[in-house]
Amino acid sequence: MEKEPLVLQETLEDTFGSNVFNDAVMRTRLPKNIYKALKKTIDEGLPLDPSVADVVANAMKDWAIEKGATHFTHWFQPMTGITAEKHDSFISPTSDGRVILEFSGKELIKGEPDASSFPSGGLRATFEARGYTAWDCTSPAFFKDKTLYIPTAFCSYTGEALDKKTPLLRSMEALSKQAVRVLRLLGNTTATKVTTTVGPEQEYFIIDKKLYDKRKDLILTGRTLFGSKPPKGQELEDHYFGAIKERISGFMAEVDQELWKLGVLAKTKHNEVAPAQHELAPIFSTTNIATDHNQLVMETLKKVAARHGLVCLLHEKPFAGVNGSGKHNNWSMSTNDGQNLLDPGKTPHENEQFLLFLTAVIQAVDEYSEILRVAAANPGNDHRLGANEAPPAIISIFLGEQLSDILEQLENGGAKSSKSGGELRIGVTTLPTLPKDSTDRNRTSPFAFTGNKFEFRMVPSSASIAGPNTALNTIVAEILSRIADRLEKATDVDAEVQAIIKEIIKNHKRIVFNGNNYSDEWVVEAEKRGLPNIKSTVASIPYLISDKSIKVFENHGVLSKVELHSRYEIFLEEYAKVINIEALTMLDIAKRQILPASIKFAGELAASINKIKSATAKASTAAEEKLLVEVSAVVDSFSANIAALEKAVEEAEATSGDALKHAEFYRDVVFTTMAKVRVDADKLETLVDASIWPLPTYADMLFNV
Template sequence: MSTLRFKALAQLPFIDFRKDNAVEVPKKLSELFCENVFSEETMRNYLTKEAFTSIQDAIKRGTKTPRHIADQIAVAMKDWALSKGATHYTHWFQPLTGSTAEKHDSFFTPFESDRAIERFNGSMLIQQEPDASSFPNGGIRNTFEARGYTAWDPTSPAFIIGTTLCIPSIFISYTGETLDYKTPLLRALSAVDDAATDVCRTYFDKNVTKVTATLGWEQEYFLIDTALYQSRPDLILTGRTLLGHSPAKGQQLDDHYFGSIPTRVMNFMKELEIECMKLGIPVTTRHNEVAPNQFELAPMFEETNVAVDHNSLLMDIMARVAHKHHFHILFHEKPFKGVNGSGKHNNWSLATDTGENLLSPGKNPKKNLQFLTFFVNSLKAVQEYSDLLRCSIASASNDHRLGANEAPPAIISAFIGSQLYSVLEELEKVTNGKLSPEEKTELKLNVVGKIPEILLDNTDRNRTSPFAFTGNKFEFRAVGSSANCAEPMTVLNAIVAKQLRTFKNQVEELIAGSKLKKDEAIFNVLREYIKECKNIMFEGDGYSDDWASEAEKRGLSNLKTTPEALKMELNEKFVSLYEELGIYNHREFEARNEIKLEKYAAEIDIEAKVLSDIARNHIIPAALYYQNRLIDNVKGLKEIFSESEYGDLAKDQMDIIRSISYHVSEIKVGVDELLQAKEDANSTHNAQEKAERFCNEVKPRFDKIREASDALEMLVDDELWPMTKYRELLFTR
């Protein structure tokens, strides 16, 4: 009996991974950096002074590029791309499918019967028209209405992959609604820029003309041998293992974390870094993660829009490079039961065009007041919009990971460190109203003035906190590995923008109504915010049952599943926030909510089909085949041994036969119940109700089938078991 598993395992000895896939770095990584990017330096070499100034204004100030300048840029971009061997161009965009998309058009243009040129003008650069009928739209338009537009985003540089010039773009419907992740992100970044710049210029530094949100993501992932991956239908179709008994050794000894990187993996990492450097992705960190076959890489901080593009691009590159090294890469948040899943920590901060990090303490009381203003307002934004932040990370795959003793819980709280917490407690004691000279001195010198000393190497990391302050940034740890960073970054920047607007209005009202000086008014407003934010500040173990009980007392939501979270998303408070900031209109926001609900239901539906198929067509036949062999053996024992001997000798085998029958019956009944529940859920047309039924009635039925199958895995002859086992998937180097 030949199985996919043994065919896959048989391939491994014939591949000399060390020899066939050795990678040598051709030159210094710094020399490779941005080799295939239409970077600022490249622009200087290819553009006229007028065109260069125009595109820099578009990047830094958001000004529109005139059409004649767009023509100049297009010609320069084409000439550069042709010099790199490019033959086609595409508007590279990020639709709501969760992956990237592109439609390639050739530069080649015939102009006589036997003559042709390479053509690319401003119209082609600025806009492209892909068929939008297959992309999610949440009911914004009919399926037969195929037209959609991509439009060039000049704030993110063009790049070349293979022979294609890729132009980062937004994606909108024919009627103007957003159909991608990038458009709302750009709007949120503009909103936080306006609000933060206004606060800086009004209270701290009139030289600030722009505030940029920065992002540094940390990408975790698993590498699985391609042959073994192909032997698992569940991995191929769902990204995770729906069945599989835990191996004798998993991650218990933590001997993988930061350990020596296997040679084959190192070759993959080397080639990946080379490709990243060429495309301007500044990756600097690589290491083993806690689980076997799990790894991580992280880049330097970048402007958020570029960082989001780079992360989406990176995920594409990783898949291509992994294939060359006979690996398949898994971004699913929980591909294996019983071992850590994968996240994508989003490290966020705000930086001014004068070179300051607004979440970094300064060297004097004035700079520390600035730090406290942005720090406390960030906490206040999370406190006001914690449910919306939870919605931004909601997905079927991330539900497996959140709170599973490896990732933060679904309760949104903030960790700031005990010493900074004590600073806020001191600030909370500030007299409400006008400060005496002594109080001003005490506050500025003994509280605010001590912040640099207190924060120096003091902010320990709390892996159980979904939103942790780590010295000069906030780390949003709850983002899932497969997620597009754009959604959580859209939400975070939007809520901070809204909060900074509110803060400035309250300070101005206090100054006007009470004649308080600027610093006194700021202290008084921050003091009230600190009191209100205490319910989300938590310094302890987020995994503990005590915290869940305490969080409930504090009135914090514990939205454990995606349908629960998305039901909260349509709160009028959140809709009003987006409409006020111009990030979504009501129709767009409802459409996105529906898309996420439909995606959730579809993913559980697919998992149910795959699990039913594997259980019926792989597990049960293998179990019955082995059971029949045992039955034949028992019959043989009866023929050759006396009645008294036979009973003792056949007892253990008879027990196994009974156990197999019991578990096979459990699987059969479980599959029937699962398919009926799936059919019932699909009969529901309301997106919220359908997602809830898949969550509460379909998904829980997976466990019964899995438990019976995993029990059979420990009973059936290893040579007959059809599914590649965890010990092979996780420990094959």
Template structure:
């Protein structure tokens, strides 16, 4: 591919704003953007013209169908395809009206609703999200949409995200003029998402029931080598992996997804792709499409892409680092300190609001990244701890302390980084280091929310980030409007909430103790994290901002806990089946072999006690395994039969089923180290992590 092909092919499968401008009349294009800028509904006439242009463009790119593409509360995307082709007597025509573009009607009863919709109440609506471009994929025109119930409640992740951006705009337009900023009519959250993932050989994947059904290995002893040598990180790409990455980049660029960076991650078989910043709604849609493309393209290369947060025990899990900033319509990044951050009032105000937001609503942030998969990852192997804290870095920390203590603010002079090598020039250093143990770290002109899980939609975390910042901006605006000076309010915010700032090692036990002294929550699992969705302060704030109604929040509480329960159930049933039908019989067969060998050795008159030791150890382990399998079966039956409060049921799955499943795994993993590999019924970690 030459340079012109590379540049011309970028975004070729996307009905971008440039494509729209070329294909519709200027007056229609103007009306479209005026409606967007004012937050008004599109006229029927405008929608009809755009729909016709979109249809013609899509058919030119091989589309025969269209689909309203949405994100229900499953966390995955959903789509129902309809043909453009309509019969017209003895012939056919291609139809796609403005009404069809703007509205669809999927069955709402078959998606999680958390009690918002009864099974017999089937009607739901999808509505075109015209802020995110449509695209052609696999012969269909994909139209990004919202998904709501017949009675108007959000049944998806996109609707609250867009509402949170609106709330952030309203709060910013109220606060920023009070800080001397002019011409502010809107703000947008700008997000760059880094996607970590594992690649394994398809031939091994197909022989692992747990990978196929749960996305992670429920059993597996560590290979002799893991990530301890740190030789995989940024290492040279294996040929098969490089070919996959090349194809992935080419596909992403066709969809206008700004893939920029690719490399090996820390764990064996782990990799990362990172994209350039875009408005949060587009980045979210891009990331959903990215995850689909990764899995599809991997299969073409004889690989499988694993997006689970912790597919392998004992090595790094996978995250999705969410780099978040807030940019005004005038192009100013509120999180950019500038050359003189001590005198940059909008930056100091945004920083203070963020500090207060993360402290007051740390429980909501923890909830936003909670899942059964992410529970395995948080707290170790370069994943941040479950304790939510902020990292600002030494220089910004000095500014915060100076403001709190009422000292004179001093300018930060950019220092130079010197290599000590004569032929290499020195260069300016960033005003903050990076802290990989912090869940929420300032990294120069943005905050990196590192706790997001690799399989999760970034819609949820960004909805909360936008909302809590909007809430604190309103608080700051209210205080300034009451007569206080901006710097006084900034000082109050920082003084009252600086406990959330921690620049040290988030992995250390000392930090757990210190966090407890500071009064910071440490919700180590999803069940505990979900309790915040019943806290009045959270319900009031999100309802007041118009992001979620109280009814919608109650539904999320039910849906997220139910999803946790079902995830543990599937894992437990899979673990029980693998143990009973694969691992136990194979291990018994090996026990029989060494027992018979021991008898033959004894008959030959040779000392056979060393073999008897092996027989006894394996026999004891299998006895223990048998008991744990029976206990797991009983725990599953008990949790399934429980018909009470969903939180109590979740506790049963966590403390009963999941805990027993972990005990069974520990025993099985030990058995794996005692059994001849010729008898072991499935690919091992050695195969999976080093088999490409």
């Protein structure tokens, strides 16, 4: 009997990056001189020769076609916060009525999407349609859905950035320039480039699609506009890091496979605190690549969930009363020769380079906290920031015992020691002695040092990480620029470094807080320290166009005054639109589903009371009558609040001429009226017969996966 041929399973090493036109593929497919020229552009930021682009384009096309591609697309990130793509086929007609497959360097480098159909904050009028996409060769092209995807930046016909990637790339260059200046002055001559690296942890909810399809609020707004508290939530703390359900595990396994093919370094997956909530965390990568990858993560989570009869919710607060979702933005700075500039080493008190870069970040965050607050703002995050599971709207830095002690020593004369963690003995002979970290973690801090990086915990779960990292890169570049200016004038660089570190500690230590950021005491203490408490998205947006913001962004060529004003308009308009959609959806559900169901239930109660009374005068209907009175009273209040919300939505239109006033009206009037409508609806949910109630409940959605 003939043996079956041995089929070798594809290994993870073979799978990873198999759909990416990465360095290994380029080295194999490009002529040596072309590969070297392209690498110089990627590594050193040199302009790309058009002749090089032609060869690269042809190699990309051949590679993609071998994988089954028929089209290519310039993949970009407009101000919508999600990605955009227009697909063109590789076909070109021939004179004999056939086609050939072509892809030129010109097509690789430049695309022309319609710029007027994306948010531009007034930069583009409806009749001014031309915009350009430009190839970002520092982020590898990839193959997906029979298409070659080319990461690009997006700008207007007049050159302004219309996307989130262009400012990010500018900010990366700005930080690298200033960081290299500082390193040179410190005597570090080997590093020629500094890149910021990011590992964005992604939180999300998963629910059953059949239940999702019955919730118009989830479909249209991404969050539940109604829903009473379930009998069980997260009180038992049994979901966090718990055993992953089989259905979810299958979904997660497929997500990993899809992401690994795209070169996304998906590393960690686990259950999060809230029921039905989960997290995916990648390994660090260069910030613009991490930004592209996070967009792919969000897209893949949604796409794979659908294949499993599930829905992925990325909204910051899809369910009231349980933990919301964020995106922990783990940020650091690394040189091209392998140094992590935020790695303290074994003796951080002696590590002058580390201390200088650390204190530069401290000053940047303190001096420009308003900019970081804007970068972490969106309508969904307003439900989360300041709640029990998320950092407050007050920005502070957690450094931990070791670094706080060193900074205190430096302020008081000079650091002579570093506290060490020592060893942790668990008390069981069969268990190993563990090396103990020199400092604890603080999950309540919005901006926490976690060993060799800072974790910016305020970033919204649904948002692009481009904005927060653009802000962070720019403000740190500014402080490094000032430090470099001082060191260039110094006769004794070492003495000046010590003086700078000491000054920063003295002037900016108010931003350092190692305690419980969730406590009421911290809010009072922060006010005493003079730290801003910007409680809403609408309140934060005007800081984007403050003189201080305009100056720092223009100084480093990241965003011009015009570009900042366009974002100001876009963010305010987005807020108003989001709340308007939520209000209209709420009205639709309230009037067409909840109100009729409640009236029907009241009618059945009344009929029941009459039926019992007609059957016998001796039977008591006290319970039924009490419930009917309560339901009727809530229905009356509900109806009145629905009318008030309709009026508020109508009145909002009158403020539309002023973007700020328009957004403020939606926050102060429409949103607060929505809350009153919800209170009544959620009360009715607890009163109306479950067989009549028209919406799947929180218990249904959170515990039925």
